[in-house]
Amino acid sequence: MQIELWINEKKVNADIAPDMLLIDFLRNQGCSSVKRGCETANCGLCTVFMDEKPVLSCSVLAARAAGHRVVTLEGLQEEAQDFGAYIADQGAEQCGFCNPGFMMNAIAMFRENPDPTEEEIREYLAGNLCRCSGYEGQMRGIQSYLAYKREKGERK
């Protein structure tokens, strides 16, 4: 079937199988940041934005994305650099395989709730599994990023 959608602000036309999953379609389109960590919608690694809402691309048919705007980490490089530096400064990226899904969901959280509490952060990102870090380094990175944002906001 033919679909038309926007991937990272670029219009894409493609002929796809009706049962193709969005995750596989996006990887085929060169968005290899999108990772698969399970087949059961448990790990959060495949998180992308559809119309600015984070979704698990392993659980969405590519056909469902027709006519929608899909954004992957490839389309958010500036924000990824900006926020990612704070995770890097904790050494919390570790193996990195869960990072793209985590980054996507964290960016979604910052947009939705620019000043979350620690509890809100844990709740929002609960679906993003990480086996390396124990999550504490990620939390420190998020907190120091938020502190930097607050400071920047106050200076303005």
Add this chain to the structure above:
Amino acid sequence: MEEKKRSVINQPVRKKDAMALLCGKPVYVDDVTPDDCLIVKVLHSPHAHAWIEDINTDIAMKVPGIEAIYTYKDVPQQRFTMAGQTFPEPSPYDRLIMDRRMRFVGDAAAIVAGQNEKAVDKALRLIKVKYQVLEPVLDFHKAKDGAVLVHPEENWKALCDVGADNRRNLCAAGVDEEGDVEKVFGECDLVLENTFHTKANQQAMMETFRTYTCIDPYGRLHVISSTQIVFHVRRILANALGIPKSMIRVSKPRVGGGFGAKQTCVTEVFPAFVTWKTKKAAKLIFTRQESMTAGSPRHEMEIQVKLGAMKDGTIRAIDLYTLSNTGAYGEHGPTTVGLSGHKSIPLYNHNLEAFRFHYDVVYTNMQAAGAYRGYGATQGIFALESTVNELASRLGMDPVAIREKNMVKEGQAVPSYYGEVMNACALDRCMARARDMFGWDKKPLAQDMGNGKVRAKGVALAMQGSGISGVDVGSATIKLNDDGFYALSIGAADMGTGCDTSLAQIAAECLECSVDNIVVYGADSDSSPYDSGSYASSTTYVTGKAVEKACVELKNRMCVIAAEMLACSAEDLVFDGNMVRTADESKSVSLAQIADRSMNGSSDAVQVTVSHSSPVSPPPFMVGMVELEVDKETGSVDLLDYVAVVDCGTPINSNLAKVQTEGGLAQGIGMALYEDVTYNDRGRIREDSFMQYKIPTRLDVCRLRVDFESSYEKTGPFGAKSIGEIVINTPAPAIAHAIYNATGVWHRELPITPEKILMGSVK
């Protein structure tokens, strides 16, 4: 005056690949290998024990796009092991790529290769296998000398004397003892005896097992795999395929986590076989379900501890028997079991007069086990630490005080640890620091909160090793390039741990330059210097020392070239990181000039390769303390606080050592409370996805407070020991202890689920 150079050791240096990983760059196996290759999948046995009477692939071969289907009829008949270990491997040679006998649910019955996933999936469904279903061995207590043999075959063989006997379902057996334990038990005021049970936990690294294979321009097999052990994979594949090692190249891109899982050749043999037969590129990506059913999890163990002590808490004798379940194949079976005793009993060396450690490792028709962080020590420490906590409870002694009275101390020779002397041991300082950070003395063992919850505390010690003494080899090649930057080449595998960066820090410290001035490449069996691989907590300690030695030698070599350029003697020269100058500072050359010289009319390589092996394996030590609340109505456990203080010698990278610790604690928490592996009566694993096998989320892990009390290990680089594995060892016993304090019930089987806590309270 020249400013003193700031050390890069024990600094929070950012990982060299951090931003690439965080920005989602294509760096893993599936990202860096082409898609237009054969898709390979494995047909897994649905039976725990069966004989293939007939396997018909004719119809499946007719599916459009199918390139090849292989069965037991097609593979070489030489047995091998998939364990990534130094040759001769202690793990028995008990595998074929595919065998006619199916030994567990998940064993490989056929390999299908085709142009796309759909065709391969369809072909998998169309393969007709007629199985003769045999009685499986599903109770590991009954495996030894049982009627049903898992490996009756004649060509099974053990290369090392590990007490293995396939006619008895024994993968290994042995005993190590010193003193007369029975005699000492007879003199003790109190002898405790208990049995503990730990499960076949999944490493659950986020990137599942995966391998790409192709034929390189020289007609050789190039294997690009997510592995911790490029050199071992080369040997294993040569054994499996029956081809010369010279025909194989193994390299790894970024690895999405390993934790020991990728110290076994889980996926490599299948696409390698396809590519070698077809001469076409192939890729195999295991699903999460395959990774959890045909992977290489922790060895399930049952551990009997007998501990003899006096009324004042003096621990005089320990007898520890481990029954380990290696499953259908013996990968890491003979070695993991050793750590259950050799890395638990030494913790109580101080007053110990006698010990005995004996074990059996048995074959069963269950998923083959492998290496998982802690490697047997985790299981043994759970058993022994729980017993010591019970001793404290029986004697009414403070669990911290009883440890301070008995634990191993710096300078002691330890008979239960191969007689090694503890040259660097800050366990006492770790305990003092943890006690202070946690506020141990201010908190009661348990306190009813009046809201249906009981708050309680628990404690445990841990140790591990640093590499395998007298076996592991680490190597480093360091070379000076134009502009004066260095290239460091290693065969150790950064699997997310950050060793590319921490080894560069060691090089930078030696060469008095910034970490950015060192580029790192690894690991590739063609171009990297030989390294056993990244496992057994060896990389920092063993490979790190090789890096240090290589850099010292390179510095000398640069000085020799500089001496020639400056027409003076090398002994008169001073190396300052940028320049080599004469002691009176009258003449100097820069590193860039030395490099240029080496590339212009020179016969002197400015490159050094050094290998290193250590005759000892200095243990890191650790103390863990937990505070938690048990809900009396539901049995659920909420963790409130976890304090961990580690002696890993000198931490090379303060951030990475800390995150290693936090990550290990989280895995240990999962093992203690959630991560279960159970089998149905037909030998199928119930928890085969993240839906059932619950690893901790960020809501489950409490505040983790980590600190370091460093000793200085003179045989390690800049005083370093290891950090990677020890960190998983304290949560299970510390949490079990706190749950006992809260409920009055000892839980000796993991995980300690709310159901078990509730049922324990009912009893």
